[in-house]
Amino acid sequence: MVKLVLLHKADSIYEDELDTSYDFPRRYLNAMKEGVGDWVVYYEPVKAGPRGYFAVAKIVDVIPKPGAEGRYLALIEPGSYLPFDRNVPRLVNGQPVETALKSCSGAPLSGGAVQLAVRRLPENDFARIVNLGLPHDLEQIEATRYDKQPVGLQEEALVFQRPVTERLTRRKYREVAFSRKVREAYGYRCAISGLQLRNGSGRPEVQAAHIRPVERDGSDSIRNGLALSGTLHWMFDRGLISVAEDSETILVSRNKVPGDVINRLIRPGGKLLKPADPHNHPHPENLRWHRENVFGQIITGVPPLWG
Numbered sequence: 001m002v003k004l005v006l007l008h009k010a011d012s013i014y015e016d017e018l019d020t021s022y023d024f025p026r027r028y029l030n031a032m033k034e035g036v037g038d039w040v041v042y043y044e045p046v047k048a049g050p051r052g053y054f055a056v057a058k059i060v061d062v063i064p065k066p067g068a069e070g071r072y073l074a075l076i077e078p079g080s081y082l083p084f085d086r087n088v089p090r091l092v093n094g095q096p097v098e099t100a101l102k103s104c105s106g107a108p109l110s111g112g113a114v115q116l117a118v119r120r121l122p123e124n125d126f127a128r129i130v131n132l133g134l135p136h137d138l139e140q141i142e143a144t145r146y147d148k149q150p151v152g153l154q155e156e157a158l159v160f161q162r163p164v165t166e167r168l169t170r171r172k173y174r175e176v177a178f179s180r181k182v183r184e185a186y187g188y189r190c191a192i193s194g195l196q197l198r199n200g201s202g203r204p205e206v207q208a209a210h211i212r213p214v215e216r217d218g219s220d221s222i223r224n225g226l227a228l229s230g231t232l233h234w235m236f237d238r239g240l241i242s243v244a245e246d247s248e249t250i251l252v253s254r255n256k257v258p259g260d261v262i263n264r265l266i267r268p269g270g271k272l273l274k275p276a277d278p279h280n281h282p283h284p285e286n287l288r289w290h291r292e293n294v295f296g297q298i299i300t301g302v303p304p305l306w307g
Contacts, residue, residue, distance in 0.1 A: 084133030182208035186227035194267035242295035
């Protein structure tokens with residue numbers, strides 16, 4: 001097994017779905033096979049945009065792409081994709097973060113490996129990139145973001161620094177990373193009510209909801225998330241509300257939700273508020289899954305929020 005850097009361009013002819021599959025030509029097949037069972041870092045090249053290194057995932061298999069001669073798909077392990085909390089620049093202190101892309105003097109190389117869409121990545125480079133993008137103390141950073149000395153933090157703060165791969169698979173850590181990115185993408189505003197509320201200490205009263213739950217093969221991609229108020233998160237998870245096929249019209253299970261509740265909770269016009277960055281818009285396939293598997297389902301044993 002070997003770790004890899006995978007280049008991604010949004011306008012490429014290759015049809016990547018970064019949290020489920022990576023589309024690539026035959027020339028990279030051997031390297032991709034070496035990467036099965038190991039982690040990859042996604043990278044946006046200079047001409048494609050400003051993100052640099054922006055996410056990690058784990059390859060579970062490589063298969064021929066159906067209907068596309070000479071092309072293959074690297075299948076991503078469900079639940080492994082995670083966007084970086086901070087995008088990692090190509091150069092740090094004027095030097096490439098990838099050892100293979102720097103000269104003996106430390107200056108950036110041009111041509112050669114720089115232009116490869118799939119690059120092998122040494123363990124030390126992988127750890128450095130992940131540590132820059134997903135700090136080991138991210139949970140503490142979030143816990144003290146608004147309340148500088150929250151109750152119960154002292155014991156957690158003494159925990160040793162976890163190895164990179166252990167951190168990437170730890171559910172609590174991933175939830176914090178997912179929540180930070182989704183709420184930021186929506187400007188800390190509820191996507192359904194449109195409200196942007198904060199408590200007395202400045203903490204946003206909005207939560208990050210998975211559209212397709214992780215335990216049902218959903219990912220921690222921002223495109224599988226919605227920023228919702230606590231009440232609307234509850235309603236979304238229980239199938240009382242969803243999003244239509246146009247990816248913007250809010251659907252309501254009107255035989256279960258009173259009209260006055262709808263009028264109070266849903267923004268005028270009944271359209272979903274989307275992130276400013278199109279990279280972060282909810283994926284239509286995730287919304288479709290929610291409509292077909294959650295919306296309108298019968299709820300048993302759960303009292304409603306209204307009388």
